[in-house]
Amino acid sequence: TINAGDYIFYTDWMWTSFVVSSVSQSTMLAVGAIYYMLSTGVPGTATYYATIMTIYTWVAKGAWFALGYPYDFVVVPVWIPSAMLLDLSYWATRRNKHAAILIGGTMVGLSLPLFNMVNLLLVRDPLEVAFKYPRPTLPAYMTPIEPQVGKFYNSPVALGSGAGAVLTVPMAALGAKLNTWTYK
Numbered sequence: 001t002i003n004a005g006d007y008i009f010y011t012d013w014m015w016t017s018f019v020v021s022s023v024s025q026s027t028m029l030a031v032g033a034i035y036y037m038l039s040t041g042v043p044g045t046a047t048y049y050a051t052i053m054t055i056y057t058w059v060a061k062g063a064w065f066a067l068g069y070p071y072d073f074v075v076v077p078v079w080i081p082s083a084m085l086l087d088l089s090y091w092a093t094r095r096n097k098h099a100a101i102l103i104g105g106t107m108v109g110l111s112l113p114l115f116n117m118v119n120l121l122l123v124r125d126p127l128e129v130a131f132k133y134p135r136p137t138l139p140a141y142m143t144p145i146e147p148q149v150g151k152f153y154n155s156p157v158a159l160g161s162g163a164g165a166v167l168t169v170p171m172a173a174l175g176a177k178l179n180t181w182t183y184k
Contacts, residue, residue, distance in 0.1 A: 015088035015156040018120075022113035022118040022160035025077045027171040029053070030108050033083050034100060034175035046104075051081030076117035082108045086172075097176055105172030109164030117157045 032053070033046035054076060061074040086104035093099035 013101050018156040020159040022116055023164050023167055026109045026112040026164040029079050030105050030168040030172040031088055031175040034172045037176050038176050040051050043087045047085040049080035053079050078119045082112045084156050085111055096113040101172045101176055106165045107168035109168035110161045113157045113160030
């Protein structure tokens with residue numbers, strides 16, 4: 001998560017990296033938030049978990065800034081609103097674990113890319129930052145390929161939301177399953 005904002009420098013890969021980052025962040029949130037929420041049984045615990053994750057990322061952002069990188073080098077993911085939706089689905093279904101997994105997991109996957117993109121609209125122009133702070137040479141496996149114009153209708157939010165909604169449900173189920181494993 002610490003380098004989740006790095007994609008802003010890889011301008012050729014920017015949208016692809018946005019999708020990958022959104023999916024990884026939404027699945028990570030789903031596993032941890034639902035685990036803690038179901039272990040306590042209290043709606044609101046997922047939001048508390050997301051708040052802690054946000055604070056950790058702000059600390060990491062401060063560390064990069066202290067090392068001389070620009071303030072926008074790490075773009076802090078917006079976890080809290082998605083976790084609130086997870087809490088809401090658990091609360092509104094009267095603490096139904098399966099509804100939290102299906103509905104809450106889907107809502108996290110759908111909403112996180114949207115909230116992240118809104119957040120990105122508020123940071124400095126990526127091209128300006130990329131030219132001012134050039135990154136080291138990319139390794140061979142990261143060498144940019146010619147962009148596929150029109151692929152996925154050039155909508156990273158839609159692609160991230162679609163992929164996120166599909167993948168966060170099994171990750172939410174995994175987080176729920178972590179509560180039921182015993183060591184007897």
